[in-house]
Amino acid sequence: MKNSVTGFFLAWQFFSSVPVNKQLHMNKKSVTWMYASLPIIGLIMGSTLGTGIYLIWSFSNLSNILLAILLVVGMIVLTGGLHLDGWTDMSDAFFSYGDKEKRLAILDDPRTGAFGVISVVCLLLLKVGFIFETLEKGQMEVIAYIAVIPFIARIGMLLYFLTMPTSKKTGLAAYFKGEVITKMLWLILTIFTAIFIILVCYFKFLNLLIVFIVMIVAILLYRKWTTKHFGGMSGDLLGALGEGLEVLLWLVVLFCI
Structure with missing residues (x-):
């Protein structure tokens, strides 16, 4: 129980901008959690x-385009732009058209290049556009998608993390990959997935099953792509996946409702 609580707060420390002003002990179980x-x-x-x-939708007359922008900016604020940084680095590395070693070196470079800036602008514009078009349909189920899409995207990140070797033997990704208890993480992920599917079927929100299936297919394709161009997983590639999945899943939602 203690490790699960510690792991929960570690997740806020590592994957969000929410301050957790507490010294937390890291061990294999807490890192897994x-x-x-x-x-x-x-x-x-x-x-x-x-x-x-x-609440804004109910008590104000703000346009849907502004709501879409607020939603995207809100997620950036909550995550601290962590995954966007990964998307930017991944884009700079891929569009360098170098070999794997050069791309991995660019991933480690803290500087941002032109391709990274262009790519992240395109990503955010697409996300705003897809969310805006979904809000335009005026269905209250959109609120459920806003809540669930980040959940599904992070299920995908865990699947990628568990099934991919790291591109290097050093770095945070390699360290955490070696620290997690794989069987335990698979068990928890399976439980989350089972609960999700049961709830979706119970509430007859079957469009989310389509979204989930698309996520699985996207993970399979991304695994092949990152293996070919980077030789494995890194922290930046994991973060980039989270951002890319959210945009893709909003596109799927747009066609499903």
């Missing part, structure tokens, strides 16, 4: 933003 808490963190963030959008 840190990663296991990632989908829950996403659900809390999404639910918070969904509630805010619902």
